[in-house]
Amino acid sequence: MSSRRSxxxxxGSSRITRITEExxxxxxxxxxxxxxxxxxxxNARVPSARVLQETCNYIRSLHQEVDDLSERLSExxxxxxxxxxxxxxxxxxxx
Amino acid sequence: xxxxxxxxxxEGTRGKRKRGSPxxxxxxxxxxxxxxxxxxxxxxxxxxxxxxxxALRLVRTGGTPTCSxxxxxxxxxxxxxxxxxxxxxxxxxxxxxxxxxxxxALQSARRPPPPPRPRRRYQQQQDGEERPLGxxxxxxxxxxxxxxxxxxxxxxALLAEVSDYIAALEMQVRAMGQLTHDLAASASASASxxxxxxxxxxxxxx
Numbered sequence: 513m514s515s516r517r518s519x520x521x522x523x524g525s526s527r528i529t530r531i532t533e534e535x536x537x538x539x540x541x542x543x544x545x546x547x548x549x550x551x552x553x554x555n556a557r558v559p560s561a562r563v564l565q566e567t568c569n570y571i572r573s574l575h576q577e578v579d580d581l582s583e584r585l586s587e588x589x590x591x592x593x594x595x596x597x598x599x600x601x602x603x604x605x606x607x
Numbered sequence: 608x609x610x611x612x613x614x615x616x617x618e619g620t621r622g623k624r625k626r627g628s629p630x631x632x633x634x635x636x637x638x639x640x641x642x643x644x645x646x647x648x649x650x651x652x653x654x655x656x657x658x659x660x661x662a663l664r665l666v667r668t669g670g671t672p673t674c675s676x677x678x679x680x681x682x683x684x685x686x687x688x689x690x691x692x693x694x695x696x697x698x699x700x701x702x703x704x705x706x707x708x709x710x711x712a713l714q715s716a717r718r719p720p721p722p723p724r725p726r727r728r729y730q731q732q733q734d735g736e737e738r739p740l741g742x743x744x745x746x747x748x749x750x751x752x753x754x755x756x757x758x759x760x761x762x763x764a765l766l767a768e769v770s771d772y773i774a775a776l777e778m779q780v781r782a783m784g785q786l787t788h789d790l791a792a793s794a795s796a797s798a799s800x801x802x803x804x805x806x807x808x809x810x811x812x813x
């Protein structure tokens with residue numbers, strides 16, 4: 513397990529890491545819950561490094577989605593008017 | 608009999624709490640459910656959508672008529688609105704706002720905004736860091752570079768920021784997707800309802 517190796521390496525460097533490793537594993541498990549199931553099986557025990565890797569991939573995919581949506585939005589805004597967008601938002605708020 | 612009334616009242620109050628906006632419940636139990644739950648409420652998404660529209664309006668009016676709403680401008684406006692929605696409570700939001708100020712200073716000098724350099728760095732270093740030095744530490748470094756303003760954070764603080772950042776990004780994707788859908792729907796509706804637009808040939812009968 514790479515996490516065990518990192519612990520053995522880090523334990524020699526500083527004492528503080530021993531205290532916070534429980535916090536780290538707790539936070540990593542919370543991160544694992546945040547990730548969608550497509551990226552990670554939430555039931556299985558996954559090493560922390562893999563959770564971090566999947567988190568990186570997930571953030572990159574979210575960035576990519578935002579970029580794609582920005583492209584679509586810019587195309588739509590070029591053709592339509594902002595008033596129609598505001599009307600659409602108001603409609604969604606009422607519904 | 609009175610016990611049934613009280614139980615009904617309790618159920619009524621519980622029902623009101625449940626039926627009430629989930630944002631209220633999330634704010635009450637925010638510490639228990641985690642601070643990132645605020646991003647998942649419908650209110651937050653609607654507030655962000657309206658902020659985004661205001662920001663996009665500024666993008667359109669502020670820029671030159673030729674390059675009105677470019678994709679990078681829309682993206683920057685979206686991230687800025689997201690950072691504003693975070694109300695400065697998270698490090699990544701403050702970093703985004705600080706970065707946008709620098710970009711505005713550059714744009715006032717009529718220079719194109721800097722290219723997305725951090726992504727190229729990730730791609731270059733991803734091959735080198737697939738076998739990370741410390742396993743956890745190496746990947747945490749990459750993660751810290753992905754989230755704005757979190758390069759030199761300790762691991763617990765970084766993971767806390769990341770959870771908030773992911774929740775905010777998910778809301779951003781949902782809101783922008785909804786806005787895109789609404790815009791496209793309204794555009795198609797207006798195109799079908801109105802008679803010939805200026806550019807297209809007049810096909811609609813009077």
